[in-house]
Amino acid sequence: MHAVTADDHRPAGPSPAGLPAGGPVAVLANPTAGRGRHRGLLPDLLDRLSTAGRPVRLLSATSADEAEAACHAAVAEGASALIAVGGDGTIHRAIQSVAGTAVPFGPVPAGTGNDFAAETGFPSAPRAAADVIAAALRQGHSRPVDLARMTGADGTVRWYGAVLAAGFDAIVNERANRMRWPRGPRRYDLAILAELARLRPRRYTLTLDGERLEVDAVLVAVGNGASYGGGMRICPAADPTDGLLDVVVGGRFDRRTLIRVKPRIYAGTHVTHPLVHTYRARTVTITADDITTYADGERSLPLPMTLTATPQALHLLH
Known part of the structure; x- marks a missing residue:
C-alpha cells in the first residue's frame, strides 16, 4: 500500500471537547485502495474532515511498512485522532498505532474489502463516512469497540479488527503472494x-x-468481527463489542465439499454444515505446522500464536 505526501490541510481552529488538545488529526490515505477508484476523492474527504475545526495532516509513506511507521510517529507526536482512508489493509496498518490508547480512530472505507468499517457501522460511501467522523470530532465523541491482540511465539504483538484466517484462505494468500505471474x-x-x-x-x-x-x-478462522474478504461472513455470530472471539473450524473437507460450501460463507450459512464447528472464547491459542496467518487480509504472524479478545481497545469516531 502507499500513502500520499504530507501536508497540513487547514489551520488550527478551536479544540472540540473531549479530544486531546493541541495535536492535528492525522490522515493515512492509500490511493491504490480499491484499485484506485476513489483516488480523486481525497481532497473532498480532507475538506469534510476539516469542518471539525482541527488541523488535518496527511501522512507520507510509499509502502505499507512506512505507512504503519508514519502512524506510530504521528501518535507519538501527539495527534488528537487518526483517520485511515482505504480498505481493511490500510485500516489494519493504522490501528497498530492506536490500539490500547485513548487516541480515537476513524475508518473511511475506500478499498476492495471494507469489512471492519461495515461491521462497526460506518457508511459504505467514503464521503458519508468522512461526514460521520467529522461530526464525531466536532462533538468530541467516540465509542469503544474490541480488538483482537495477537502474540506470536517470539513475543511479537499485533492487533486486528475483523478476522484472522489460519486455514485454506491463508494458505491461498501465501501462495498468491509468492507468485510473480500473472x-x-x-x-x-x-x-x-x-x-x-x-x-x-x-x-x-x-x-x-x-x-x-x-x-x-x-x-x-478467528473473528473479532463477522466478515472478511469483502463481505464473506466466515464468523457470522461475531460481535466486536462482546469481549469474545468467535472461532470457526471447517473439518475434513474434500475438494468437492469445500467448493460446494465456500459460496455459503457470504451468507454465513456454512456454519450449519456438519463438518463446521463454532466456538467462543476470550483467549485462543492456535498451533499448526507451516501456516502463516492473514489478519484483516494482511500477511501476519506464523503459527503458533495466542489471540486475546481485548475489550474497548479502540475508540471509534462514530
Whole structure:
C-alpha cells in the first residue's frame, strides 16, 4: 500500500471537547485502495474532515511498512485522532498505532474489502463516512469497540479488527503472494486452483480458554468481527463489542465439499454444515505446522500464536 505526501490541510481552529488538545488529526490515505477508484476523492474527504475545526495532516509513506511507521510517529507526536482512508489493509496498518490508547480512530472505507468499517457501522460511501467522523470530532465523541491482540511465539504483538484466517484462505494468500505471474486477480484465482489440487486437512491444536482441542481441519478462522474478504461472513455470530472471539473450524473437507460450501460463507450459512464447528472464547491459542496467518487480509504472524479478545481497545469516531 502507499500513502500520499504530507501536508497540513487547514489551520488550527478551536479544540472540540473531549479530544486531546493541541495535536492535528492525522490522515493515512492509500490511493491504490480499491484499485484506485476513489483516488480523486481525497481532497473532498480532507475538506469534510476539516469542518471539525482541527488541523488535518496527511501522512507520507510509499509502502505499507512506512505507512504503519508514519502512524506510530504521528501518535507519538501527539495527534488528537487518526483517520485511515482505504480498505481493511490500510485500516489494519493504522490501528497498530492506536490500539490500547485513548487516541480515537476513524475508518473511511475506500478499498476492495471494507469489512471492519461495515461491521462497526460506518457508511459504505467514503464521503458519508468522512461526514460521520467529522461530526464525531466536532462533538468530541467516540465509542469503544474490541480488538483482537495477537502474540506470536517470539513475543511479537499485533492487533486486528475483523478476522484472522489460519486455514485454506491463508494458505491461498501465501501462495498468491509468492507468485510473480500473472498480475491482478487472476493470480489469486490460480493460487486457489493450485491449493485445491493439493488440499488436505491439517492437524491443529486449539486451546480455548484453557480447554485443549485437537482437530483435523481445512478452514480455521478467528473473528473479532463477522466478515472478511469483502463481505464473506466466515464468523457470522461475531460481535466486536462482546469481549469474545468467535472461532470457526471447517473439518475434513474434500475438494468437492469445500467448493460446494465456500459460496455459503457470504451468507454465513456454512456454519450449519456438519463438518463446521463454532466456538467462543476470550483467549485462543492456535498451533499448526507451516501456516502463516492473514489478519484483516494482511500477511501476519506464523503459527503458533495466542489471540486475546481485548475489550474497548479502540475508540471509534462514530
